[in-house]
């Protein structure tokens with residue numbers, strides 16, 4: 349065992365489905381990327397979408413970009429954990445090998461909206477952790493959407509129109525974090541992840557460990 353490790357570092361645990369949602373532009377993709385860079389032990393669940401790629405987005409890394417016919421085929425073949433209409437396009441979480449990997453202790457990060465969160469939570473309450481990110485103000489939300497420079501004016505307007513209705517789902521989440529400063533928000537989200545990993549119910553390796561301590 350490495351010197352810095354304690355016996356409990358090796359205990360088996362179930363993986364978790366760590367969901368980040370927010371109104372468009374509040375910063376969940378930014379926080380997701382910071383988390384993925386800092387943490388080796390969490391994988392992004394790459395969604396499938398019919399929306400066209402933004403500049404810099406890579407197929408298979410940021411999304412799987414498909415046409416309507418391919419999305420229809422995936423729905424028919426029951427390939428999705430969940431899917432939803434968002435801003436005039438369809439987005440879905442492919443099943444892949446998530447369920448088995450969770451059993452092996454693999455954590456997954458989901459950047460999905462409130463509809464997808466509801467569907468995942470209904471299917472798998474024990475593994476889901478729901479985090480909602482709020483902008484510090486509506487004016488700042490609009491400034492961020494514009495500063496991203498990736499969307500046409502009508503797209504920005506549609507996202508701003510939906511912002512209040514998306515924010516209204518804040519109380520269906522386990523945690524709510526305001527993203528004023530990205531570093532501070534990231535630090536809070538990471539604390540949530542760390543604490544959730546330590547939940548007794550997830551630490552399946554505790555049972556034999558405690559039995560051994562008590563024997």
Ligand SMILES: Nc1ncnc2c1ncn2[C@@H]1O[C@H](COP(=O)(O)OP(=O)(O)OP(=O)(O)O)[C@@H](O)[C@H]1O
Nearest residue numbers: 372373374375376377378492495496527528529530
């Ligand atoms: N704390 C912050 N302060 C200032 N700018 C930020 C902050 N967090 C994110 N941004 C910027 O705001 C813009 C929107 O962020 P991001 O793309 O992460 O939002 P999002 O919630 O993922 O949006 P969408 O749902 O549309 O994908 C980006 O240009 C990002 O760099």
Ligand SMILES: Nc1nc2c(ncn2[C@@H]2O[C@H](COP(=O)(O)O)[C@@H](O)[C@H]2O)c(=O)[nH]1
Nearest residue numbers: 395431432434439440441459460461463464
């Ligand atoms: N229900 C789902 N929502 C998803 C999924 N992937 C992304 N999203 C959400 O869509 C909006 C718009 O995303 P954008 O990349 O076009 O800005 C945002 O709220 C995402 O969280 C998914 O698989 N299922």
